[in-house]
Amino acid sequence: MKLRKLVLIGAGPGDPELITIKAIRYLKQADVILYDALANEELLNYAAQGCITRFVGKRYGCHALSQEEINSLIVEYSRQYCTIVRLKGGDPFVFGRAQEEIETARAAGIKVEVIPGISSALAVPATQLIPLTCRGINESFWITTGTTKTGEISIDIKWAAQSSATVIILMAMSKLEAIMEIFSSYGKEHTPVAIIQNGTTKDEKMIAGTVKDIFFRASAANISNPAIIVVGEVVNLHPSMITQAIATQTQGQLQPR
Template identity: 55%
Template sequence: MNLKKPKLTVVGAGPGDIDLITVKALKVLKTADVVLYDALVNQELLAFINPKAALIFVGKRRGCYKYQQEQINELIVARANSHGHVVRLKGGDPFIFGRGAEEMEYAANYGIEVAVVPGISSSLAVPASQNIPLTKRGSAESFWVITGTTKEHQISSDIKLAAKSNATVVILMGMSKLPQIVKLFQAEGKNDLPIAIIQDGTTSKEKTGIGTVDTIEQIVAEKELRNPAIIVLGEVVKHRQTILEIQAEYSTELIG
């Protein structure tokens, strides 16, 4: 019989680089009795988990679901009641398109104590890893973070609204909708708007493609970019090249 109090802690693992998980998240992992982890979680993080904890992979890879969401919800409740502290380890931040809120609500409805440890979102960290700020004086005063694909597997209607603004637009899970995204921005006359696509951001597998709305599809094809990737549209993308040019010029002066 389990004498431990049932508890769920939803934990953000960060964007991929294991150094970008929070100290609090690491402390919680050491107290876990069961850890349910996703496909986007860096496998190296498993070494920081309580060695006595049961590890259960519940993620999605290449379109194949190990568990459906309803099964994950039920598993959380069952393991919390049988083992005690369940940690739901999710990539990025669990409250940004991570369904962490849904899992907490489900568990709470069964009388289970719930908590969340925020994570560093890939929507912020991945562009930053390529020296792309989401806001910059004179370039962007705000930013949108949008899912590219809704639960109905359609392109988000918010992208059309975002294309009309001067804000930086960050699109997650949008690679399959890239042709449609491009057309929406072209319809707003933003053919030359800079765009960056970053695959496997902050990891050793990171790949990037930099271009404009008109050229990005060709670049994606040439570099064979695919999910998981972040799409960033906006003048702030130019900052990356500016930094590279400044560094190159400085290096040339030192050599000279």
């Protein structure tokens, strides 16, 4: 009898080329692929003929299937098929609810393997040329969720706002204004902020500003989910911020004395 296996694969941040070679190998071998909304559907082209592909998307709190239903599907499919792939956006272990699926599989006697992916938290700022750390500017970064499972602002935002770290916030657009108020309350009104929506895809949109004005800018530019918020001095290294700084400097030099 062939071994039943659940393979959790990180699909990367959106660009279908940002996936690992190992992940592609498993996609080709899969009998069933259950995929999320943030996994690029182009990746399904790697699936073999006859492979069952099923969207089980979860997005913006609006679930195509509940986590419990996804867990049940994994067990059901594994009764008939050997290799079940769970294709998840970014990395499965970064806000990916991977553990619930791993525990379900283990309880059903299914072997589990995890193929890491490039998390949007790292890749989306990187492709915008925003480093998360930069010698002389900061020494660490935090990756936090904006909202908890009960819909409140994560308490970690408060701690992160007091640090000198770059703060990368996921799942936070619905609480943007309140989150920026927390940063302001710790004297960070003028700290630069970038928001990138649909990073690494053809629909990518990016805006930059400061803690004080980013909510206004995001509303004006109609920026929404899925988006990543980056708060920290490293945002000043974004090409648009550098151009803006040079323009302001030149303008100052041209002013009559």
